[in-house]
Amino acid sequence: MVQINIENVTKKFEKKNKVTMALQHINLDIDSGEFFGILGSSGSGKTTLMRIIAGLEIPTEGTVSFDQKPVSKDNKIITEVEDRNIGMVFQNWALYPHLTNFENIAFPLRIMRLKESAVNRRVKEIAELLDISEVLNKHPKEASGGQQQRVAYARALVKNPALLLLDEPFSNLDATIKDVARKYTKELQNILGFTAIIVSHDPADIFSLSRQVGVINKSLIMQTGKPIDVFTDPVSIEVARSTGEYNTILVNVKENGLRYNLSVGNMLNMDIDISKVKKSDTIEYPAGEVLLGFRPSDVIVIPSDMAGSSDLPRGFKECGEAEVAISSYYQGSFRVTLSFKDSSESFFCFHNTPLQPGEKVNIYLNPDLIHLFNAKTNKIIF
Template sequence: MSRVRVVNLHKRFDKTIAVDGISFEVGDGEFVVLLGPSGCGKTTTLRCIAGLETPDEGEIYIGDKLVNDLPPKDRDIAMVFQSYALYPHMSVYDNLAFPLKMRKYPEQEIDKRVREVAKLLRIEELLDRRPRQFSGGQQQRVALGRALVRNPRVWLMDEPLSNLDAKLRVYMRAELKRLQRDLGITTIYVTHDQAEAMAMADRIAVMNQGKILQYAPPHEVFERPANIFVAGFLGSPPMNFVEANVVEKDSKLILDAGIFQYTLPEEIAKLVREQAKGDKVVIGFRPEHMILSIEKQPDSVFQADVYVIEPMGSNYIVDLKAGEYLMKAIVPITTKLPSLGEKVWVGFLLEKVHLFDAKTEMAIF
C-alpha cells in the first residue's frame, strides 16, 4: 500500500508562511498534481513529504507509517528535480546504478535493474554514453531512470519538464503519464503549468498562499471551480470576470453589471439568496463560451469595442473592451468580425456562466 497522507501540515520560514495547515491524501497508484503560482507552497509541501524540510506542525504518512522523523533515504521515495542533477563524469549506466551501489545491492541485481529500466525508458543505446552529450529529453529520461531503478513506493517530481522546449514538453508529459500508469507508482507532481496538470493528473490540488483551495479531478476543477482564484488560474486565456449588483424587482433577482442586466432563473436566484454575503456578485465566463456577432442576435447580451484580433490557427482570440472591462473571446476563424475599433455584439453560453460571491470569492453557481 503506497498511499500518502498529509495532515494539517504547517511550515514557515522566519515570518513567511509557506504551508498553512493543508491536509490531503493521495491514493495508491494515483497521480496527483500540486498546481499553483510561484511561492504558493507547492515545492515546500513536496520537500516536507520527501524529508528535505522539517514541518513545524502536522503529520506525513507513507502507507500507514508516520514518517516525520525518518530521513529521506528511509522513506522509500524517489525525487526528480527541475535540474536533472546527473553526474557528468559518469556514463548513463553508472548514473542509473549509483543509488543501488550506495545501498550495496549485488552487482548482478544492479545490472538487471539498470537494463530493465533502460529498456522501459527506451535509452538502452545510451548506457555507455555520458549525459552531457544528450538532449534535454534524453537527460530527463536518465533522471527518471535513476528514480525508477530503486523501485520506490512513491515518486515526487518538482517541475521535471520545465527546462524542455514546448514541443518536447508535450511529448514527455505523455510519456511520463504512460510510464506512471504502467508501473502504478503513487506520484505527487509539482507544476505551475495548468496544461501539464490537466493532461496528467488524476486529481489536482490548486494551491495559493500556502493553502489548498480545491482538490478534485481536472474536469471538476475546470468546470466547477470552487472560487475566483481557481477559476482565473485555469484556462488559457483565463476566465473573464464582471462584477454585478444584485437587484430585487417584482420578486425577480436581476444582475446589474453596468454593461448589461440579466434576470436570473428562479433556481439560480434561490442559490444567490441563500449563499451571497452581500448585494454584489462576480459573473465569470470563459473566452471559449462567448459568441460574437456584427448584428444583434437573440443571445446577444452587450456591445464591446474590438481592439486586438489574434489569429491562432483555427480560432481567433479577440480582445474586447466593454465599459471598464477588458476581456478575451475565442471564436472560430470563420466568424465574421468588424474592423479594429468597431463594435461587436457579445453573448455567452448561459449554462456555462459561473457566479461567485464578491465578498468571499466563493462559488455560488
C-alpha cells in the same frame, strides 16, 4: 505503492527575526496508487509541500504519514528521506555531468550496495522501458532534452520506489515534446503502479496526468477534487485562474421575479434562472455588485452586422454588445480583447478570424457556464 496522509501541516521559515508562512494547516489524503497533482503559482507553497512529503523539509506543525505510520511530525523527522522509498525528478533533472547516463541511473543502486550484475540488469531493464538504451554510454550533454529527462526518470525509478515525486518535470522541455513526455509518464505509472505526486504551475500537466488535484494558493489548499470538477466549478477566482485563463467582469445584480438580472451599464444585460442558485445556508445570494466569471472559451462573439445569421451552440444567449480593443494572433486563432462603451470593464475570447479595433460585436454567453463571485472576497456565490 503507498498511501499518503497529511494532517494539519504548517510550515514556517524564520530569517532575521522575520517569519514567513509557507504552508498553513494543510490536510490531504492521497490513496495508494493515485496520481495526485498539486497545482499552484510560483511562491504558493507547492514545492515546500512536496519537500515535506519527501523528508527534505520538516513540518513546523502537523503530521505526514505513509501507510498510516508517521514519517514526520511536529518539527521532527521520524523516517529519514533515504528510508521512505521515494524517487524524485526535479525541474532541472539534476544529472551528474561527469558521469555517463548509465552511471547516473545506477547511482542509487550503488548506494544500496547491490551486486554489479544486479545493477547492470536493472539499469538495462529501466532503460529499455524508457527507450534510452542507445544513450547509456553517453554523457547527459550528448543526449537531447527529452532523453535527459528520461534518464532522470530512470534514475528515480530504478530502485522500484513506492512513491514518485515530480517537481515541474516538463518545464525545461520544448513545447513540441511536452505531450510525449506526459504520455510516457502516465504509461510508466500504469505499468509500474507506484503512487505519484506531480507539482506544477501548468494546468496542462495536471489535466493530462492527475486523477485528483489540490489547488494551493498563498500557503493554503483552496480546493481538492477531480481536475475537471475543479476546472468547471472553482470555489474562488484564484482557483479558476490557477486552472486556466479566466475572465471576470464587475456586474450589477438585481432580483427580478424568478430571475436574476446581470448588467454592465447599458452594454451587457442577461437573466439567469433563480432556480440555478444553490439553496444552502452557506451559499450567499447575489445582490449589488458582484463579479461575473467565465472562461474565454465559454463566450462567443459575432460581428454585429452578421448577428442573427450564425448558428449558435445550444444554450448560448445574446446578452449585449462590446467593442474590439485589440485582436492578435494566438496559437492558431485570434485572441480578442473587448471593452464596453460605458464601462471600464473588459474581457477576452478567441475568434477564428481577426477582428478590427473599434469593430462592434454581439456577445453570447451560456448561463450554465458562468459563475458569480463575491467582489470583496473572490469566493464563489454560485
